[in-house]
Amino acid sequence: MRPVVGLPARWxxxxxxxxxxxxxxxxxVLLVAPSLRVGLVGDDLFHVLMLRPEPGVRGLAHGPLxxxxxxxxxxxxxxxxxxxxxxxxxxxxxxxxxxxxxxxxLTHWLxxxxxxxxxxxxxVHNLVWxxxxxxxxxxxxxxxxxxxxxxxxxxxxxxVDHARGPTVGWIANRNxxxxxxxxxxxxxxxxxxxxxxxxxxxxxxxIFLGLGLLAGETALTVVAYLLAYALWLDRxxxxxxxxxxxPYLGIVVIWRLVHLTxxxxxxxxxxxxxxxxxxxxxxxxxxxxxxxxxxxAFALPFSDLWDVYPLIAPGWxxxxxxxxxxxxxxxxxxxxxxxxxxxxVGFWSMGCLLAxxxxxxxxxxxxxxxxxxxxxxxxVARLLGAVADGAYPAGLGWQRPAKAAAALLAxxxxxxxxxLLPLRARAVALIDTRLRRADASIPATAAIxxxxxxxxxxxxxxxxxxxxxxxxxxxxxxxxxxxxxATGVSDLDIERVNARALRVRPxxxxxxxxxxxxxRSPRHPLALGETIxxxxxxxxVTALTRDGRPAEVEVRFAVPLEDPSLRFMQWxxxxxxxxxxxxxxxxxxxxxxxxxxxxxxx
Numbered sequence: 097m098r099p100v101v102g103l104p105a106r107w108x109x110x111x112x113x114x115x116x117x118x119x120x121x122x123x124x125v126l127l128v129a130p131s132l133r134v135g136l137v138g139d140d141l142f143h144v145l146m147l148r149p150e151p152g153v154r155g156l157a158h159g160p161l162x163x164x165x166x167x168x169x170x171x172x173x174x175x176x177x178x179x180x181x182x183x184x185x186x187x188x189x190x191x192x193x194x195x196x197x198x199x200x201x202l203t204h205w206l207x208x209x210x211x212x213x214x215x216x217x218x219x220v221h222n223l224v225w226x227x228x229x230x231x232x233x234x235x236x237x238x239x240x241x242x243x244x245x246x247x248x249x250x251x252x253x254x255x256v257d258h259a260r261g262p263t264v265g266w267i268a269n270r271n272x273x274x275x276x277x278x279x280x281x282x283x284x285x286x287x288x289x290x291x292x293x294x295x296x297x298x299x300x301x302x303i304f305l306g307l308g309l310l311a312g313e314t315a316l317t318v319v320a321y322l323l324a325y326a327l328w329l330d331r332x333x334x335x336x337x338x339x340x341x342x343p344y345l346g347i348v349v350i351w352r353l354v355h356l357t358x359x360x361x362x363x364x365x366x367x368x369x370x371x372x373x374x375x376x377x378x379x380x381x382x383x384x385x386x387x388x389x390x391x392x393a394f395a396l397p398f399s400d401l402w403d404v405y406p407l408i409a410p411g412w413x414x415x416x417x418x419x420x421x422x423x424x425x426x427x428x429x430x431x432x433x434x435x436x437x438x439x440x441v442g443f444w445s446m447g448c449l450l451a452x453x454x455x456x457x458x459x460x461x462x463x464x465x466x467x468x469x470x471x472x473x474x475x476v477a478r479l480l481g482a483v484a485d486g487a488y489p490a491g492l493g494w495q496r497p498a499k500a501a502a503a504l505l506a507x508x509x510x511x512x513x514x515x516l517l518p519l520r521a522r523a524v525a526l527i528d529t530r531l532r533r534a535d536a537s538i539p540a541t542a543a544i545x546x547x548x549x550x551x552x553x554x555x556x557x558x559x560x561x562x563x564x565x566x567x568x569x570x571x572x573x574x575x576x577x578x579x580x581x582a583t584g585v586s587d588l589d590i591e592r593v594n595a596r597a598l599r600v601r602p603x604x605x606x607x608x609x610x611x612x613x614x615x616r617s618p619r620h621p622l623a624l625g626e627t628i629x630x631x632x633x634x635x636x637v638t639a640l641t642r643d644g645r646p647a648e649v650e651v652r653f654a655v656p657l658e659d660p661s662l663r664f665m666q667w668x669x670x671x672x673x674x675x676x677x678x679x680x681x682x683x684x685x686x687x688x689x690x691x692x693x694x695x696x697x698x
Contacts, residue, residue: 108484111248117234120248124255125227127514131265131521132223135215137528138562139268141569142166147208152568153180160205164195164271167615169363174615178630181549181564181578184557185628185635186606186646187615192363196355199278199311200271207267218267225273226264230255232280233470239287240440240474243481250477254469257513259392261520262400262463271312272466279308279315282344286322290330290340302343309351313454317467319348320450321443324471328443364620366613367403367459377619378457385456387420392462393452393472395423395508399460403610407556407585407692430498431475433489434482444474459610462520476505527558530671530698534559535566537672538665540573548632549575552666552676553584553687555695557611559667575663577631581651584667584690585609591684597652598678603689605641606649622646667695 110116136144143163145151151158155176159165167174167183169192177183203221211217233254237247254260263269285301288294308315322344326337352372355361362368369378385402392399397416405412428445435441448471455464465472482488483502488495538549554560560580567574582588586603593599606622607613616622621644628635632654639648655661657678665673667690679685 108245111252112244113248116248117231117238117251120234120252120255121227121230124230124260125223127256127517128223128226128261128264128521130518131261131524132216132219134219134265134267134522134525135528136218136569137266137268137524138531138558140215140266141562141565143204143268144208144569145565147205153177153182153564155180155182159201161198161201162196163201163204164197165360167191167193169194169359178628179577181580182561183615184560184580184612185630186612186622188364188617188620190364190620191615191617192359192361193365193368193615194360194362195271195313196358196360197271197275197310197312199307200274203270203274204267215267219265222264222267222270222273225270225277226260229273229277229280229466232277236280236283236470237474237477239284240443241477242438242440246477246481249481250474253473253476253509253513256517257469257473257509258516258520259398259462259465259469261517261523262461263466265521266463266524269463272314272463275308275312275314276317276466277308278311279305279318282308282318283321283325286325286340286344287329290325290332298340298343302347305344306347306351309347314464314467316348316454317451317470319344320453320467321447321471323450324443324447328439328446362457364617365615366607366617367610368614369457371454371457377617382453382456384417385460386452387417387424388460389452389455389465389468390424390448390472391416391420392460393448393465393468394427394476394505398462399465400462402460404696407609408696426497426501427475430479430494430501433494434478437489438478441475441478444471444478447471448475473509476509480506526698527696530696531558531562531566533671534673535563535572537668537674538563538575539663540567542573544575544663545573547575547661547663548577548579550662550664550676551578551580551673552590552664553582553588553690554580555584555667555690555692556609557583557614559695576661579630579633581649582606583609583612584687584695585612585692586689588687589684590679590687592657592679592681593650594681595656596654597650598657599638599648599650601639601648606646608645618643618645669694671698 145153145156146159146163149158155173169190171189174183174187174189174191178185178187207218207221234251237250241247263272282301282305285297285304288297289301305315305318308318322341326341330337361373362370363373369381371378388399388402431441431445448468451471452468480502483499488498551560564578581600582602585608589601591599607616607618622637624637624640626637634652636650637646638650641647664676664678666676666687668674669691
């Protein structure tokens with residue numbers, strides 16, 4: 097048995113063995129098992145309500161197979177959610193955030209039919225899908241790597257990567273697992289049809305892709321690898337390649353048309369960009385987000401932090417973006433000598449890049465990396481394997497940098513990844529803990545049901561918008577109405593205009609942070625003098641910033657501010673809300689900006 101440079105031969109042989117796939121899948125499931133104690137968090141509670149015949153929150157629809165229709169684009173439904181306090185007063189009535197995922201919705205419906213009141217078993221359902229996905233990824237790697245131990249190494253890298261944690265650990269993110277698991281056989285079928293002329297595979301491939309798309313948009317990342325295969329590995333004439341790709345592209349077109357016909361998609365959001373509806377906005381998002389997502393796929397830091405940097409670490413976005421470009425450039429340079437000898441390197445590189453493009457549409461988050469990481473971990477394994485085998489091409493001056501890069505990548509993915517994975521699988525529970533503590537600071541007595549709760553400065557949007565959902569889903573006493581005046585990302589000056597009105601001036605104006613842009617695009621601004629009427633209160637934009645955002649709003653209530661039907665509360669800087677003392681007429685109080693690091697991370 098010939099020794100391998102930098103790697104014991106027995107390790108190589110073990111990774112090459114077929115049983116390694118089962119062991120790696122079991123290890124992966126074990127590492128994410130801490131998610132069993134997470135419970136229902138955030139969007140999971142949206143699903144609880146939408147699965148009820150009467151959701152209990154106006155604007156939400158009962159939809160067992162349509163659980164990802166959050167903002168419909170219909171003014172009446174959006175206004176109802178604004179009136180309930182789920183959406184902020186500045187939300188665009190025509191905003192749309194709706195995703196067609198009937199098969200994933202079906203899995204959640206089954207959860208609540210089979211395991212009502214048992215979130216742990218719902219998380220077990222997630223683990224089953226993850227285990228199945230890891231086994232399937234192992235088959236894909238085995239098919240495309242010439243050396244079996246490279247395939248085993250790539251699978252290990254993929255399965256224990258910490259970026260898998262946010263997807264597996266949150267029940268509502270199951271759609272990514274289901275979509276990729278159902279769609280990946282399309283890649284195996286396509287390869288069989290191209291290489292062996294397998295007619296049965298040619299028929300089954302588009303069916304698998306269609307099933308994946310019915311589970312979620314993550315299936316589109318498989319199309320990226322189909323295109324990469326056609327360009328790098330299919331040796332047939334161009335017309336035969338198009339013929340083989342045609343059915344898959346046809347499935348995507350049909351899916352897209354049905355998706356739009358049913359009223360799904362993203363529209364008029366400042367964080368989600370639909371490539372078809374808003375190509376310019378999407379192109380701008382790609383320029384900003386692509387380096388950040390690729391950096392997270394291959395190295396660190398987490399892409400989840402991208403939109404948080406301006407709030408907790410101002411000035412960090414540009415260095416992180418430049419680091420992403422630098423890492424991408426270094427990987428291109430290191431992989432080029434391998435690509436000259438092995439066309440699969442070009443295939444994985446192009447597949448990874450193309451798969452990252454569609455996940456630039458939503459705001460950056462590691463849970464989006466399930467598809468791009470398929471290529472990223474294949475490339476890392478190819479580089480590590482070449483260095484370990486002593487097979488990295490000589491004579492180009494890149495051998496020493498390749499060894500250094502391989503050592504660093506091995507530490508990040510094989511040493512640090514398995515340590516971080518269990519922590520990240522449970523990380524969503526930390527967010528839930530913060531939200532529940534904040535909710536617990538708001539009275540839950542019978543008296544609150546007759547009052548309108550006015551939150552002066554929720555730290556960021558989830559600390560306001562999720563409370564009506566939590567209260568309804570958990571059957572806790574809720575205020576008659578939830579209202580929030582602004583968010584706590586900056587100082588607020590609150591002036592008492594008269595007995596019934598306040599004037600609110602955030603130091604940075606409204607729509608100054610990413611979370612405020614979820615339901616309002618800067619390209620569809622609120623106009624000076626525009627009014628938004630909700631039950632018992634009206635908001636009027638009375639001043640604009642230089643870039644056209646609301647700088648000041650006047651908030652006019654239907655009753656005097658001291659009326660017992662109103663309860664004002666402000667963030668207290670620790671775990672929740674305390675009573676807010678409304679100033680006297682003609683007086684102004686300053687509410688300091690919230691310590692967002694403390695509010696979000698504790």
